[in-house]
Amino acid sequence: MTQDELKQAVGDAAAQYLLPHLEERTIVGVGTGSTANCFIDALARHKHLFDGTVASSEASAQRLREHGIPVYDLNAVDSIDYYIDGADEINHRLEMIKGGGAALTREKIVAAVARHFICIADQSKLVDTLGSFPLPVEVIPMARSHVAREIVKLGGDPVYRDGVITDNGGQILDVYNLRIDAAITLEKQLNQITGVITNGLFAMRPANTLLLGTDEGVKTLT
Numbered sequence: 001m002t003q004d005e006l007k008q009a010v011g012d013a014a015a016q017y018l019l020p021h022l023e024e025r026t027i028v029g030v031g032t033g034s035t036a037n038c039f040i041d042a043l044a045r046h047k048h049l050f051d052g053t054v055a056s057s058e059a060s061a062q063r064l065r066e067h068g069i070p071v072y073d074l075n076a077v078d079s080i081d082y083y084i085d086g087a088d089e090i091n092h093r094l095e096m097i098k099g100g101g102a103a104l105t106r107e108k109i110v111a112a113v114a115r116h117f118i119c120i121a122d123q124s125k126l127v128d129t130l131g132s133f134p135l136p137v138e139v140i141p142m143a144r145s146h147v148a149r150e151i152v153k154l155g156g157d158p159v160y161r162d163g164v165i166t167d168n169g170g171q172i173l174d175v176y177n178l179r180i181d182a183a184i185t186l187e188k189q190l191n192q193i194t195g196v197i198t199n200g201l202f203a204m205r206p207a208n209t210l211l212l213g214t215d216e217g218v219k220t221l222t
């Protein structure tokens, strides 16, 4: 199967996974990216079964609205049972690198609220050690060079993602050449650098479930 077919398969599988849990008052957290888009399209078939969504980006909010699915401000909802999102890399502890689509901060906020984080990914995303994919770090623009110098001290090679402004008005540094053996420690270290909005390591709050698209079908890992 192609990577796009695997993304479609896990998007469909996530919608099927949610079906028994969808009720009149259910709010679904929705992530960002091409895999999340597959999920949005699959979820749209069941839009009459639940209340609405909270989106982790303006792009996902727009796609949801185009399907006629209500999108709420996170401050307007009391709780989110399920958050469904993709990842750039995920390890066997279900720790992730996210932010390839520059939505990491809002993704991390919605994931923090959600009781259950379901990661949807094709088989190419599952790794033994995080770090081959450059780690995105969102920064306050005036702090970009300072943050980059501090990241070099931690052993990484930060590269400014030129021309990208996030939904929060931040900029992105993509950090190369990190071998991430202690993801929680690094996640905390990076967040302590003044000027960092957040970083794309999801280790303090990993996924609860991984729906992995493989050539043998969608596998569920917990």
Ligand code: 5RP
Pocket (backbone or CB within 6 Å): 031, 032, 033, 034, 035, 036, 085, 086, 087, 088, 097, 098, 099, 100, 101, 102, 103, 104, 107
């Ligand atoms: C966006 C993300 C995405 O989940 C991640 O980049 C994976 O994207 P895709 O499903 O397109 O491969 O973190 O900020």
